[in-house]
Amino acid sequence: MAVHLEFEYPIIELEEKIVALHRYSKTHAVDLAQGMELLEQQLAATREKLFSGLTAWEKVQLARHPQRPYPQDYIQAIFSDYLELHGDRTYADDHAIVGGFAKLNGRKVMVIATQKGRNLKQNIDVNFGSAQPEGYRKALRLMKLADKVGCPIICLIDTPGAYPGIAAEERHIGEAIAINLREMFRLKVPVVCAITGEGGSGGALGLCVGNRVLIMQCGYYSVITPEGCAAILWRATDAVPKAADALKLTSTDLLKLGIVDEIVPEPVGGAHRDPKTAAQLLRDALCNNLAMLAAKSDDELRAERYERFRKLGQFSEG
Amino acid sequence: MQGFFGKTISPLGKASPKADIPAGVWLKCKGCEQTIAQSALDSNLQVCPVCGHHFPLTAGQRIALLSDEGSFQQLGEGLSSVDTLDFAHDNSYPRKLKETQAKTGLKDAVVCGCATLDGTPYALAVMDFRFFGASMGSVVGEEITRLTEEATRRHLPLVIVTASGGARMQEGALSLMQMAKTSGALMRHDEAGLPYIAILTHPTTGGVTASFASLGDVILAEPKALIGFAGPRVIKETTRSELPPGFQSAEFLLDHGLVDRVVPRAKLRAELAQLLVYLSPETTAGCTTAGRQA
Numbered sequence A: 001m002a003v004h005l006e007f008e009y010p011i012i013e014l015e016e017k018i019v020a021l022h023r024y025s026k027t028h029a030v031d032l033a034q035g036m037e038l039l040e041q042q043l044a045a046t047r048e049k050l051f052s053g054l055t056a057w058e059k060v061q062l063a064r065h066p067q068r069p070y071p072q073d074y075i076q077a078i079f080s081d082y083l084e085l086h087g088d089r090t091y092a093d094d095h096a097i098v099g100g101f102a103k104l105n106g107r108k109v110m111v112i113a114t115q116k117g118r119n120l121k122q123n124i125d126v127n128f129g130s131a132q133p134e135g136y137r138k139a140l141r142l143m144k145l146a147d148k149v150g151c152p153i154i155c156l157i158d159t160p161g162a163y164p165g166i167a168a169e170e171r172h173i174g175e176a177i178a179i180n181l182r183e184m185f186r187l188k189v190p191v192v193c194a195i196t197g198e199g200g201s202g203g204a205l206g207l208c209v210g211n212r213v214l215i216m217q218c219g220y221y222s223v224i225t226p227e228g229c230a231a232i233l234w235r236a237t238d239a240v241p242k243a244a245d246a247l248k249l250t251s252t253d254l255l256k257l258g259i260v261d262e263i264v265p266e267p268v269g270g271a272h273r274d275p276k277t278a279a280q281l282l283r284d285a286l287c288n289n290l291a292m293l294a295a296k297s298d299d300e301l302r303a304e305r306y307e308r309f310r311k312l313g314q315f316s317e318g
Numbered sequence B: 001m002q003g004f005f006g007k008t009i010s011p012l013g014k015a016s017p018k019a020d021i022p023a024g025v026w027l028k029c030k031g032c033e034q035t036i037a038q039s040a041l042d043s044n045l046q047v048c049p050v051c052g053h054h055f056p057l058t059a060g061q062r063i064a065l066l067s068d069e070g071s072f073q074q075l076g077e078g079l080s081s082v083d084t085l086d087f088a089h090d091n092s093y094p095r096k097l098k099e100t101q102a103k104t105g106l107k108d109a110v111v112c113g114c115a116t117l118d119g120t121p122y123a124l125a126v127m128d129f130r131f132f133g134a135s136m137g138s139v140v141g142e143e144i145t146r147l148t149e150e151a152t153r154r155h156l157p158l159v160i161v162t163a164s165g166g167a168r169m170q171e172g173a174l175s176l177m178q179m180a181k182t183s184g185a186l187m188r189h190d191e192a193g194l195p196y197i198a199i200l201t202h203p204t205t206g207g208v209t210a211s212f213a214s215l216g217d218v219i220l221a222e223p224k225a226l227i228g229f230a231g232p233r234v235i236k237e238t239t240r241s242e243l244p245p246g247f248q249s250a251e252f253l254l255d256h257g258l259v260d261r262v263v264p265r266a267k268l269r270a271e272l273a274q275l276l277v278y279l280s281p282e283t284t285a286g287c288t289t290a291g292r293q294a
């Protein structure tokens, strides 16, 4: 069943009108081409207008849209010969982060991706997209393997955040993320990260120490959810849109701040309106960025990754 | 001032406004709920003489505890936070920054510099919970990174005393990036073969836990300190279950393998000095046959 967000209704209404008109013209054998064309134009204009005028909070909702393509969908659409590898060799195989060798445009890569479920059963399996420590440890194991065999790494991220659970703390989720942050700086291969939906705080960052960090147009990347921020600062749920705006978490804000290097455009209305095109656009961006890094030496890749993060931060001296 | 085990240590809290509190001020201990004289705490490293509850130290007090008197040299003048995001467009962040600076005498939530302890030189960063709950924003990230880079350049061991309520939300994703930045600097320090000791104090949570606090070659913690990634309230709400007894305490993390040692404050200086010696390259004088037989 299709799920629509409130601000999508004007589009949905027009689409339904067009479908109805189409059906009418068929059953009654009348030519309504002119009316249809007008409606199509109106639809395109409405989509553009709505899409370009979205608030930060609406963008967050789009990033969380239940019909949005998830990293596993992009793996299927973009890569070939995906060979998944399991487990952190210590405790478990966390299904919230998967990874393995694959081919992108004929070249081998290690792809690592967070997972979200489409239904309750899947969501229980992937813990609603929130990884346990084992997910981060598996990811690092696979990154080190890729590093050893000179294979570029691609991380696809769409997670509300690492899991705030009792067992996660007992097995040191903070340490697991910290180790990933440090060790990703050691990698000698190109690392390209793409936030395809939610970039939820440390849980996203734990896979995001790349030479290049991309974000899809409707994705967000934030230190805290707008809900969490609103609760802490204003103790009010109706402050959520205000918090989303204040956090500067949209792709355009992040590009301005230098936190992401590139915005991957999405089809008008968002990736869920045209998943095929969205996948194509992401594929192009990943290929371009890998090509950009292909000629660089181990040392250059490491030094540039360090510098990329080293310069992030704003303060006044003295 | 006479410290524990008859060892003379430098007076604490000289630079702290708290030292100006007149004698005779009383407060209720959070550990045992007894009424305690501030002077009793001042002469006991801010540890409750009745139950051993560790009250927080200011950065100045902590530096005095962990370094030879007069040896601490602050790195630079200290940086100040800026309201880059124009957070919530209400000027509340810069206003609160100014207020907190005036109240604490600190520029932000960390003080960084180089010091010696029993003559061993090392780099020291101390977070101060009074400043925005020692949340990590651009300044904390940059200062820790600069200190770590300086330690790498000068081949110094690094010690970071952590405390943090989490990220500096008012700096958005820039504050998140400080986790990566500091961890990158620690990678280079590690790669240079230099040791790093993390000392976790109450409370150490959020982004600091998920970056430098968890990356120590040796991790010490003060008794009963709360240490975790997610806060207990968030975990309780998310999982809708009761938290196990002592959950996220220093002792719990010792049991669960994150922390090397839980060290009461009275022993912290001596243990750090001992560790710094163990972690330094051994001088030939220390490893003669005669020395081993003795």
Ligand SMILES: [Zn+2]
Residues within 6 Å of the ligand: B029, B030, B031, B032, B033, B034, B048, B049, B050, B051, B052, B053
């Ligand atoms: Zn007490």
